[in-house]
Amino acid sequence: MAEELPGTDVAADTAAGDAFPVAGQPLLRIEGVAKTFGTFRAVDGVSLDIKAGEFFALLGPSGCGKTTLLRMLAGFEAPDEGRILLGGKDIAQALPHERPINMMFQNYALFPHLSVRDNIAFGLKRAGMARADIATRVAEMVALVKLEGLEKRKPDQLSGGQRQRVALARALARRPQLLLLDEPLAALDKKLRESTQGELMELQRRLGMTFVIVTHDQEEAMTMASRIGVMKAGKLAQVAGPRELYEAPRSRWIAEFVGDVNLFDAESRLRDGHRLVIGTRDAGTLVVAEPREPVGAGKLSVAIRPEKVKLSRRGPVSEAGRETAINRLDGVIADICYLGGTTTYKVKLDTGGIVQASVANSARLDVDAYSVNQNVVAWFTPDDCMVLPS
Amino acid sequence: MRKVSRLSRFNVASLALGLAFLYLPILILVIYSFNASRLVTVWGGWSLRWYHEFFNDRAMIEAAWMSLRVAASSATIATLLGTLAAVALSRGERFRGRTLFSGMLYAPLVMPEVITGLSLLLLFVALNAERGFWTVTIAHTTLTMCFVAVVVQSRLGSLDRSLEEAAMDLGCNPVRAFVAVTLPLIAPAIVAGWMLAFTLSLDDLVIASFTTGPGSATLPIRIYSEVRLGVKPEINAICTLVIALIAVVIVIASLASKLSSSQGESAAPL
Numbered sequence: 132m133a134e135e136l137p138g139t140d141v142a143a144d145t146a147a148g149d150a151f152p153v154a155g156q157p158l159l160r161i162e163g164v165a166k167t168f169g170t171f172r173a174v175d176g177v178s179l180d181i182k183a184g185e186f187f188a189l190l191g192p193s194g195c196g197k198t199t200l201l202r203m204l205a206g207f208e209a210p211d212e213g214r215i216l217l218g219g220k221d222i223a224q225a226l227p228h229e230r231p232i233n234m235m236f237q238n239y240a241l242f243p244h245l246s247v248r249d250n251i252a253f254g255l256k257r258a259g260m261a262r263a264d265i266a267t268r269v270a271e272m273v274a275l276v277k278l279e280g281l282e283k284r285k286p287d288q289l290s291g292g293q294r295q296r297v298a299l300a301r302a303l304a305r306r307p308q309l310l311l312l313d314e315p316l317a318a319l320d321k322k323l324r325e326s327t328q329g330e331l332m333e334l335q336r337r338l339g340m341t342f343v344i345v346t347h348d349q350e351e352a353m354t355m356a357s358r359i360g361v362m363k364a365g366k367l368a369q370v371a372g373p374r375e376l377y378e379a380p381r382s383r384w385i386a387e388f389v390g391d392v393n394l395f396d397a398e399s400r401l402r403d404g405h406r407l408v409i410g411t412r413d414a415g416t417l418v419v420a421e422p423r424e425p426v427g428a429g430k431l432s433v434a435i436r437p438e439k440v441k442l443s444r445r446g447p448v449s450e451a452g453r454e455t456a457i458n459r460l461d462g463v464i465a466d467i468c469y470l471g472g473t474t475t476y477k478v479k480l481d482t483g484g485i486v487q488a489s490v491a492n493s494a495r496l497d498v499d500a501y502s503v504n505q506n507v508v509a510w511f512t513p514d515d516c517m518v519l520p521s
Numbered sequence: 522m523r524k525v526s527r528l529s530r531f532n533v534a535s536l537a538l539g540l541a542f543l544y545l546p547i548l549i550l551v552i553y554s555f556n557a558s559r560l561v562t563v564w565g566g567w568s569l570r571w572y573h574e575f576f577n578d579r580a581m582i583e584a585a586w587m588s589l590r591v592a593a594s595s596a597t598i599a600t601l602l603g604t605l606a607a608v609a610l611s612r613g614e615r616f617r618g619r620t621l622f623s624g625m626l627y628a629p630l631v632m633p634e635v636i637t638g639l640s641l642l643l644l645f646v647a648l649n650a651e652r653g654f655w656t657v658t659i660a661h662t663t664l665t666m667c668f669v670a671v672v673v674q675s676r677l678g679s680l681d682r683s684l685e686e687a688a689m690d691l692g693c694n695p696v697r698a699f700v701a702v703t704l705p706l707i708a709p710a711i712v713a714g715w716m717l718a719f720t721l722s723l724d725d726l727v728i729a730s731f732t733t734g735p736g737s738a739t740l741p742i743r744i745y746s747e748v749r750l751g752v753k754p755e756i757n758a759i760c761t762l763v764i765a766l767i768a769v770v771i772v773i774a775s776l777a778s779k780l781s782s783s784q785g786e787s788a789a790p791l
Contacts, residue, residue, distance in 0.1 A: 207686055227689040240687035244705045253701075257692030305691065 156219070158183040158341050159204070159309060164213035164223075165365075166199055173199040175365035176213070181309075181343065186335050188356035189345045192388070196365040201311050201345045205234045217308065228257075233307035237314040239298035241286040247273070247297050248282040254305045272300040275334070292323050299331075303338070312344040316351065328354050349389045353377070361385055377436075383519045386434045393440065393486050396521070397431040406456060406513055409433055413484025418456040419516035430521040437489035439515035442476060442507050459510040460486060464501050476501060478509050547764060554757035561752050571758035581759065584743035588723055591654065591739060595661035596718035602662070603669025603718075604711055608699075610670070611677040629667045637664060638731030645732060652734030660732040661722040668721060669714035676710035677703075709777040716774030720767050 157180035166174040174196040181187050189197040202208045204215065206227035215223040222230055233254070241250055251272050255265045273279055276296040286294055295315065302310055315331070316324045332355050335342050346352050352359050353373040360370045369381045380386040383394065395417065399410035402421075409417050409431065417433050465485065466477035469492075476488045486509050501507060528536070554572070558565025575581055610623050629637060641660045650656055680703065688698035726741040733739065738746070740763065744756055 205686075205690060207689075226694070227686070228692045228694055232690075234687075234690050236683045236687055238681065238683060240681060240683040242684060242687070242702055253688070254691030257697075301687075301691070 157181060158185075158218060159343075160214075160216040161200075161204075162214040162216065164200070164203060164210045164215060166196075166203060166208060166210050172365050174203070174210070177362075177365075177367050178213075179360060179367060179370065181341065183341050184339050186332065186342045186355060186357045187344070188352035188359045189343065189362060190349055190352040190359050190389075191347065191362035193347055195362040197345045197347075197362045198313060200362070201234075201313055201343065204309070204343065205232060205311055206230050231305075231307055232309045232311060233302040233305055234311040234313065235298050235302040235315050237317060239286075239294050239318075241294055241297055241301070243286050246283050246285055247278060247289070250286070250297055251300050251304050253301065258305060268304060272304050275303070276300045291318055291320075292327070295319060295327065299334075303340075307340075309341050309343065312342060314346055315344065316346075317348075324351070331355060353389075361388065363388075379517065380434075380519065383432045383434065383521050386517065386519055391437050391487065391489070393435045393437060395433045395484065397433060397518075400431065407518065409518070411484075413482060414460055414480060414486065415482045417458050417516060418513045419518055420513040422518050426518055427520060432519050432521050434517040434519055435486070435511055435515055437475060437487040438473070438491075440486055440488035440509050440511050442478070442488050442490060442501065442509055444505075444507060456513055457510055458513070458516070459508050461506070461508055462486070464503050464505045464507055467501070467503060474500065476507075478507060480509070550757055551761045551764070553754065554761040556754055556757070559754065561754055561757070571754045572762075574755045575758050575762075578755065581740075581743060581755075584738050584740045585759070587654065587737055588740035591657050591661060591729075592719045592722040595658045595665060595722045596715050598658070598662045599666040599718045600669050600711060600715045603666045603714060604673050604707075606666070607670045607674035607677055611674050626670055627667055629664060630671070634664070634725070634727040635731075638728040641728065642731045652732060653737040656732045656734070657729050657737070657739065660728050661718075661725060664725065664728055665718035665721045668717050669711075672714040672717060673707060673710050676707045680706055709780045712777040713774040716770045716777070720770050720774075723763065723767065 159179075159181040161177055161179040161181075164174060164177050165172065177196075177200060189200060191197045199208060203210050203223075206222070206225060206229070210223050213223065214221050217230070217232070242253065245253065248269055251269045252265050255268055260268070269282075273282060276299055278293065278296055278300065281289065281293065286297065289297065295318070299315070312331075316327055319327060328351060331342075344352070344356065353376070356373065358370060358372055359376055361368045361376065363384060369376060369385050371379075376385070376389055380389060386392045387394070395411040395414045397409045398412055401408040401410075403418075405421050407419050407421055407426075409419060411417060411433060414433075419433055460478070460480050460482070462478040462480040464476055465479040468475040468477075471492070473489050473491050476490065478486050478488060480486060488509055553561065553564075555567050555569065556563075556565055557568035557570060606626055610619065610626070638660070641656075641663065645652055645656050684702050684706070685695075685698045688702045689695060693701055724741065725739075726745055729739045730742050730745075733742065740759070744759060747753060747756060
């Protein structure tokens with residue numbers, strides 16, 4: 132190791148916050164990073180700041196470059212262009228063992244010939260920590276991930292959830308400035324995944340550490356992360372908090388990728404005060420609130436999340452609906468999908484399109500439920516509509 | 522056990538036939554090695570006479586000792602070189618001419634031994650090397666190295682690459698990561714490769730007879746020349762000992778290989 136980067140001092144005291152650089156400064160700054168494999172541009176000019184103590188998620192479909200970006204942070208790939216600054220120091224070309232960053236691998240990559248204890252102690256021994264300190268730290272880590280009593284087991288004698296914990300403990304043991312998690316929960320079943328999500332968040336808060344997680348699961352990203360970077364074809368499409376990402380996606384593609392959405396292509400548009408009146412082929416004329424950022428001249432789509440679409444037998448009671456510009460679409464129920472907590476209705480509109488409405492099943496008895504072929508009115512307010520460039 | 526009971530009668534018959542075809546001659550050889558009679562084909566009761574005879578046959582013992590030394594040294598060198606080649610082949614995925622290199626490495630697997638032997642003889646003559654222990658050892662290293670490479674490479678191929686990455690992530694430089702993580706995991710395959718090389722060397726007659734010199738005959742050469750003068754029952758005893766040695770080595774090799782595959786996810790060869 133040529134020189135110690137800040138925070139590589141794994142023997143430092145327990146208070147995790149101490150190791151972090153000046154507050155306010157981003158801990159990690161990614162500047163115009165690009166990586167090409169052959170002719171395929173896996174990561175194409177990504178710039179991003181991550182603050183200390185953040186839980187950041189890189190979200191995207193497979194092949195979008197999120198894993199390549201993570202591997203560049205870990206040091207397994209060197210970027211072709213750009214800089215990666217950690218605490219102000221360029222680490223883009225540093226080797227993995229020279230970085231105060233640890234990674235939790237997707238398949239955990241536990242050493243099969245070593246016990247749980249030796250797996251966790253592996254990085255500490257390499258750092259030249261004293262024997263007694265290693266024992267203390269390992270015990271601390273084992274307690275942290277609740278693996279007491281399993282220290283002597285080999286990885287193949289553990290369940291999937293236990294292996295995941297060992298991998299986490301091993302990655303945390305060196306007290307990295309930055310912990311990278313590559314699809315950490317992909318191998319777990321749904322129930323275990325949900326409880327582990329909660330534990331990861333709680334752990335991150337308690338240790339005050341910076342986590343960067345890669346996932347293709349938008350629900351997982353929304354649940355855990357304080358900020359999400361959505362990647363598409365090697366570029367960051369949007370960086371935002373979960374709520375903003377869901378309620379104000381920047382493009383049609385993001386709206387479709389994050390959650391379900393009804394989409395209608397705009398054929399004409401008219402300005403009416405603070406509203407836009409948009410003509411669509413499938414859903415007739417829709418009145419939508421003007422977005423904060425003015426829309427360009429390009430093609431537009433109107434998007435409405437299914438849970439924002441209300442259903443009723445007669446439409447909004449007030450006939451002033453027209454006046455307050457509530458969008459009402461007449462149609463018949465075409466399909467019903469009961470999901471337990473909610474029911475999704477597909478409404479075939481008289482204008483030809485289909486709109487999905489997600490209704491909470493707030494009463495146990497189905498007195499309010501609709502049936503197939505029933506005439507209904509689907510309605511929503513202008514504020515519930517998003518206007519997106521296609 | 523349940524699997525065995527599910528074999529049909531046809532399976533049992535064909536299995537028995539196949540095993541008989543393979544092992545009947547060897548069985549007869551082993552039985553006749555305990556024959557008391559001087560005539561190879563006449564049974565004269567049980568006796569250890571020919572084993573006693575062998576242990577008093579200086580020339581034969583020397584040949585056996587020579588064979589063991591050649592086998593041990595060539596297997597060791599072949600294991601070292603074969604492992605390095607296997608690592609280079611499975612790690613350097615992107616280097617140019619990799620296919621050609623691996624093809625060239627594996628060619629000796631299918632090369633007729635006569636050709637290997639003859640070419641090595643020509644080389645040693647051209648180099649004016651004195652033929653004896655070292656020329657046979659080098660020749661056997663050439664023969665067995667590719668077998669080691671095959672065994673080790675298939676183990677390396679089944680190994681998760683992220684293990685080494687995890688080691689680097691936890692503070693190992695690439696060499697350290699290899700020694701601390703990869704080497705212990707492929708050790709059983711390396712042991713199996715050594716055993717394989719050892720038995721192959723012990724077996725070999727063709728290449729050894731091309732590359733050896735006067736006064737340094739290996740056991741197979743010695744046996745072959747004795748047999749040409751007529752089969753002595755002593756040969757049966759020697760062959761039985763060799764069979765026993767090879768059987769032990771092969772059992773150890775396959776146990777090592779099994780151990781190796783039970784540690785990793787997929788199976789190694791053998």
